[in-house]
Structure formats: structure tokens, C-alpha cells
Amino acid sequence: MIDFLKHPWPWYIAGPLIGLTVPLLLLLGNKHFGISANLRHVCAACFPAGISFFQYDWKKEAWNLFFIGGIFLGAMLASKWLANPAPVIVDPGLTGELAGYGISTKGGLLPADLFSWSSLFSLRGLILLIGGGFLVGFGTRYAGGCTSGHAIMGLSTLQWPSLVATIMFMIGGFLTANFILPLILQL
Amino acid sequence: MSSSLIKNKPQVTGSSANESLDFEVRSLDTICVNESKQYHPWWHNLKYLAAGMLLGIIFIKAEIVSWYRIQEMFRLQSFHMYGVIGSAVITGVVSVWLIKRFRIRTIYGEPIVFHPKKFNKGQIYGGLLFGAGWALTGACPGPLFAQIGTGATVVAIVVLSAVAGTWTYGFLRERLPH
Numbered sequence: 001m002i003d004f005l006k007h008p009w010p011w012y013i014a015g016p017l018i019g020l021t022v023p024l025l026l027l028l029g030n031k032h033f034g035i036s037a038n039l040r041h042v043c044a045a046c047f048p049a050g051i052s053f054f055q056y057d058w059k060k061e062a063w064n065l066f067f068i069g070g071i072f073l074g075a076m077l078a079s080k081w082l083a084n085p086a087p088v089i090v091d092p093g094l095t096g097e098l099a100g101y102g103i104s105t106k107g108g109l110l111p112a113d114l115f116s117w118s119s120l121f122s123l124r125g126l127i128l129l130i131g132g133g134f135l136v137g138f139g140t141r142y143a144g145g146c147t148s149g150h151a152i153m154g155l156s157t158l159q160w161p162s163l164v165a166t167i168m169f170m171i172g173g174f175l176t177a178n179f180i181l182p183l184i185l186q187l
Numbered sequence: 188m189s190s191s192l193i194k195n196k197p198q199v200t201g202s203s204a205n206e207s208l209d210f211e212v213r214s215l216d217t218i219c220v221n222e223s224k225q226y227h228p229w230w231h232n233l234k235y236l237a238a239g240m241l242l243g244i245i246f247i248k249a250e251i252v253s254w255y256r257i258q259e260m261f262r263l264q265s266f267h268m269y270g271v272i273g274s275a276v277i278t279g280v281v282s283v284w285l286i287k288r289f290r291i292r293t294i295y296g297e298p299i300v301f302h303p304k305k306f307n308k309g310q311i312y313g314g315l316l317f318g319a320g321w322a323l324t325g326a327c328p329g330p331l332f333a334q335i336g337t338g339a340t341v342v343a344i345v346v347l348s349a350v351a352g353t354w355t356y357g358f359l360r361e362r363l364p365h
């Protein structure tokens with residue numbers, strides 16, 4: 001059993017389990033799956049600065065902060081006790097491309113050459129981590145949701161604005177990964 | 188901090204009556220209106236912590252938090268992420284249909300309510316920008332927190348930058364096309 005849990009789970013197990021988060025949160029207390037809203041709650045709690053967008057009772061949304069705290073803890077437990085002992089498998093095409101930029105795919109789920117404190121102080125690491133993070137925060141709020149709020153919760157309730165948002169996520173990601181990211185990784 | 192919050196409360200109720208406010212601003216008010224009239228002590232939120240933990244474990248075990256899986260998705264090198272998101276949506280659609288069909292209530296016996304999302308141009312511009320950030324960081328907001336849990340502590344900086352991005356949006360939103 002533990003052996004089975006330690007292998008990477010296939011999509012047809014993980015996907016339906018993630019989908020069940022939608023009814024789980026609804027049944028537990030009418031909560032709507034949407035993680036990027038937490039970034040707004042942090043702004044409302046810590047830096048409202050008189051901006052009307054951040055003037056609301058964020059404490060009523062505290063459940064969502066507990067929820068992301070749980071994601072952090074669950075990820076920590078799974079990496080500690082359910083970690084896959086084998087190295088991560090990466091598509092050979094991607095491995096070859098990354099090798100050209102001096103990025104090794106050996107090791108964990110994230111490339112250490114990009115996701116480390118020393119990388120943060122290199123130009124490409126700075127653009128990737130600070131720039132990428134900024135776009136995630138700005139873009140999700142501008143779009144009114146992220147992969148959980150639009151792609152999963154929005155599509156589950158058959159809302160066409162969420163379908164538009166999801167298609168735009170994919171177009172933005174497709175263009176960036178194929179045409180912009182290679183330029184950044186060359187730096 | 189707490190005194191400034193109390194001061195803000197009348198502003199919130201006052202602004203919900205203002206028709207000029209759009210969905211993003213109203214959404215939190217409507218959630219508040221429809222939310223339970225019952226007030227629970229803080230430890231009731233621990234059930235959401237438990238739900239989050241299950242999701243965090245799935246995020247790691249299905250390697251959704253992996254930068255490589257996201258790159259493979261956008262380069263059409265792997266079906267994995269399409270399978271995960273697609274089957275999650277199908278499960279969600281069926282669950283929501285069952286909840287509506289059988290009028291299933293919450294564990295507190297309250298009816299479950301859904302809010303329609305309104306279309307605005309933000310879903311296009313914001314969607315493209317978020318997609319770009321997703322491709323760079325290899326994470327959407329949920330997996331960001333899971334990435335820190337794997338021990339990649341530098342991702343805390345990515346989260347802080349995302350908070351800064353959200354704040355900048357709040358600061359500029361009156362001047363942005365919607």
C-alpha cells in the first residue's frame with residue numbers, strides 16, 4: 001500500500017480527487033474553491049492602504065487561509081513520508097532543451113538550477129521568480145480567478161466567462177513557455 | 188489593526204448598495220450575504236485545513252507542483268496535466284449537478300448556493316498575464332504553497348511577489364480596461 005502511494009499517481013486518480021474538492025468545500029460550508037483570492041485577503045489584512053478593492057471583512061474569508069495552510073502542510077508531509085525515491089521523469093525533449101541552457105533535470109520536482117536562493121540573485125532567476133510571481137498575482141486578480149476558481153470551480157458550474165478565462169490561461173502559457181521562456185533561460 | 192477593521196465594516200455594507208461596483212468587488216459581499224448566518228468559533232476552520240492537506244498531498248503525488256509537468260503541458264509533450272484538469276472538471280460538473288438535482292445541503296443543513304460570474308475584459312487580459320506567470324513559475328496559486336512545502340523555500344519570494352502583483356492590481360484597477 002505504502003509502496004503504491006509512493007509512486008507518482010496517474011492523472012485518472014489525481015484529477016477526480018481534485019475535482020472532489022468542489023463538492024467537499026460546498027458541503028462543509030458553502031465555500032467556493034478559489035485559491036488566488038487568498039492573495040487578495042493578505043493584501044486586505046496587511047496592506048489595505050485605503051484602496052477600495054481591499055476594504056472588506058477578510059476575516060470572514062479566513063477559512064481559505066486555513067485551506068492554503070493545509071495545502072502547505074499536506075505537501076510537506078507528502079514530501080517527507082510519501083516521496084517517490086526514484087528521480088523525477090522528464091520528457092526527453094524537454095531534458096535536452098533545458099540541458100542547452102545549463103539546467104539539469106536530475107533531482108526533485110523543481111529544477112534546483114532555477115528554484116534556489118542563489119538563482120534568485122541571477123538575472124534569469126530574478127525574472128523567473130519575481131516576474132513570474134508578480135504576473136501570477138496581478139493576472140489572477142485581473143481575471144477574477146485562477147486555475148481553481150475559473151478552470152475547476154467555474155467550469156464545474158458551467159460558467160462561460162470561466163471558459164474564456166481558462167482558454168486565455170492556456171494561450172498565455174503556451175506563448176510564454178514556447179517563445180518567451182527560452183529567451184529568459186538564455187540569460 | 189482590529190480597530191481599523193471595525194472602522195472599515197460600515198464602508199463594506201455601504202458599498203454593497205452602490206450599483207456602480209462590479210462583480211469582483213461585489214463578489215465578496217455576496218459571499219458574505221449568502222454565507223451561513225451561524226457564527227462558528229475559529230477552530231471550525233480546521234476542517235478546511237484538513238481538506239487543504241488532502242489537496243496538498245495530491246498536488247505532490249501527482250507532481251502537479253512540478254515545473255517540468257507545466258512545461259510539458261505547454262509544449263504538448265505530455266498528456267498528464269490535461270488529464271488531471273479534464274477529469275477534475277468532469278468530476279466537478281457531475282458533483283455540482285448532483286448537488287443541484289437532489290438539493291443537497293451543507294453539513295449545517297443550509298442550502299448550497301452558486302453565484303453567476305459576469306464576463307468582463309479582465310478575463311481576457313488578466314487570463315493572458317496569469318498564463319504567462321504560470322508558464323514562468325510552473326505553478327498556479329495553489330501549487331505555489333505546495334512548492335514551499337516541498338522545501339523550496341525560495342518560492343516564498345514568489346508568493347510575496349504574487350501578493351505585490353495583486354496589490355498593484357487593486358491599486359490600478361480603476362484605470363484598467365474591464
